[in-house]
Amino acid sequence: MHHISREIDMNKLNILIIDDEVEFASTLVERFSLRGIEARSANRGVEALALVEACVPDVVILDLKMPDLSGLEVMSRIKGIDPSIEIIILTGHGSTTAGIDGMEQGAFDYMMKPVDLTVLLEKIDQAYKKRMAGRKES
Amino acid sequence: MNSFEGDILREKQLQMVGRLLAGFSHQLKNHLAVIKESNGLLGDMLDMGQVENKVVQDRLQKIVETVGNRLEKTAEMAKHLSGFAHRNDAPLSPFHLQDILDEDLAFLRRFAELKSLDVALSFGQGLPMLSSNPALVQFIFSSLFLFLLSTLSSGGTISVFTEQRNGAICVGLRPEGLAADGGSTLDDLDSDQALQTALKYIGANVSIQSADGRIRTILFLIPHFHASHCASPI
Numbered sequence: 001m002h003h004i005s006r007e008i009d010m011n012k013l014n015i016l017i018i019d020d021e022v023e024f025a026s027t028l029v030e031r032f033s034l035r036g037i038e039a040r041s042a043n044r045g046v047e048a049l050a051l052v053e054a055c056v057p058d059v060v061i062l063d064l065k066m067p068d069l070s071g072l073e074v075m076s077r078i079k080g081i082d083p084s085i086e087i088i089i090l091t092g093h094g095s096t097t098a099g100i101d102g103m104e105q106g107a108f109d110y111m112m113k114p115v116d117l118t119v120l121l122e123k124i125d126q127a128y129k130k131r132m133a134g135r136k137e138s
Numbered sequence: 139m140n141s142f143e144g145d146i147l148r149e150k151q152l153q154m155v156g157r158l159l160a161g162f163s164h165q166l167k168n169h170l171a172v173i174k175e176s177n178g179l180l181g182d183m184l185d186m187g188q189v190e191n192k193v194v195q196d197r198l199q200k201i202v203e204t205v206g207n208r209l210e211k212t213a214e215m216a217k218h219l220s221g222f223a224h225r226n227d228a229p230l231s232p233f234h235l236q237d238i239l240d241e242d243l244a245f246l247r248r249f250a251e252l253k254s255l256d257v258a259l260s261f262g263q264g265l266p267m268l269s270s271n272p273a274l275v276q277f278i279f280s281s282l283f284l285f286l287l288s289t290l291s292s293g294g295t296i297s298v299f300t301e302q303r304n305g306a307i308c309v310g311l312r313p314e315g316l317a318a319d320g321g322s323t324l325d326d327l328d329s330d331q332a333l334q335t336a337l338k339y340i341g342a343n344v345s346i347q348s349a350d351g352r353i354r355t356i357l358f359l360i361p362h363f364h365a366s367h368c369a370s371p372i
Binding site: 021023024027028030031034092093094095097112113114115117 | 160
C-alpha cells in the first residue's frame with residue numbers, strides 16, 4: 001500500500017532532478033508534484049546549470065553520468081552558483097567510490113538506484129534542513 | 139602460447155568480463171529505476187482515487203504490488219551483480235566477509251535449488267573487516283560450495299556460518315543430507331590446482347572434518363590481513 005508522505009514543508013521546497021534518463025526524471029517530477037513539492041528536471045548538464053541560475057533549487061538530485069558534462073563537474077558549477085544548494089547523488093553505479101568522491105567534493109549524500117521514494121524524501125528533508133540551517137547562520 | 143602468456147591473457151579476459159558486467163548492471167539499475175518510479179506513480183494515482191471503478195482499482199493495486207515485489211527481488215539481484223562485477227577493481231581491499239558471501243550466494247543459491255537443497259545462513263556478529271583479495275575469497279568460497287553440492291544428493295540443507303577462529307576469520311560449510319552416489323571426493327578437491335593456488339596467494343587454509351567417508355564440515359580460514367609476501371595473481 002502506498003502512503004504519500006507530507007512531512008516536508010512542501011510550500012517552500014524546490015527540487016531539481018538532473019538525469020539523462022528522461023522517463024526517470026519526468027516520472028520523479030510527477031511523483032513529487034503529487035506530493036505538492038515543486039520539482040523540475042533537466043536531462044543535460046548545461047540545461048541543468050541554466051535552470052539552477054533561473055530557479056535556485058534547495059536540493060538537487062544528481063546523476064553522475066551525463067552526455068555533455070560529468071555529474072561531478074555539474075556539482076562543482078552548482079556549488080559555484082550557490083554553495084548552500086544541497087546535492088544528493090543518485091546513481092546506478094555499482095561501486096561506492098563514485099559516491100564517496102562526490103561527498104568529498106561537497107555532495108550531501110549519495111544513493112543507489114533504484115531507490116525507495118520514502119527513503120529519498122527523508123534524505124531530501126535532511127538536506128533541506130541543512131540548507132535552511134546554513135542560511136540562518138549566514 | 140606459454141603458461142605465463144596464458145596467465146596474462148586469462149587475467150585480461152577476467153578484467154574485461156568484470157568491466158562489461160559492471161556496465162551492464164549499471165544499465166540494468168537505470169531501467170529498474172524507471173520501472174520502479176512508473177509503478178510508484180501508478181500506485182500514487184490509485185491512492186489518490188484517480189481510478190473510480192473499484193474493481194479496476196483493486197486489480198491495478200494488485201498489479202502494482204506484484205510488480206513492486208518482483209522489482210525488489212530484481213533490484214537485489216542487480217545490486218549483487220554490480221558488486222560482483224566490481225570485486226576485481228582492486229586486488230587488495232578492505233571488505234566485510236558477509237557482503238562477499240551475500241554476493242556469492244545470490245548466484246550459488248540457484249545451483250542449490252536445482253538439487254532441492256536449502257541454504258541456511260548464520261553470520262557471526264561483530265566480525266572485523268578483512269583486508270584481502272575479495273575476488274579470490276569469492277572464488278574459493280564458490281569452489282568449496284559447488285564441491286560440497288556435488289557430494290550431496292537431492293534434498294537437505296547446506297549451513298553456511300562465519301566466526302572467528304584461531305586468529306582468523308572462518309567460513310564454515312556444513313551439509314545436512316544424503317551423500318550422492320558417484321559424487322566428488324576429497325581427492326578432487328586436493329587436485330584442484332586453481333583452488334590451491336588461490337588459497338596460497340591469500341594465505342588461507344581449508345580444513346575438512348569428515349567421518350565414515352562423509353564430509354561433516356568444511357572450514358575456510360582467512361587471515362585478517364593479506365600477508366605482504368602473498369602477491370595476488372589477479
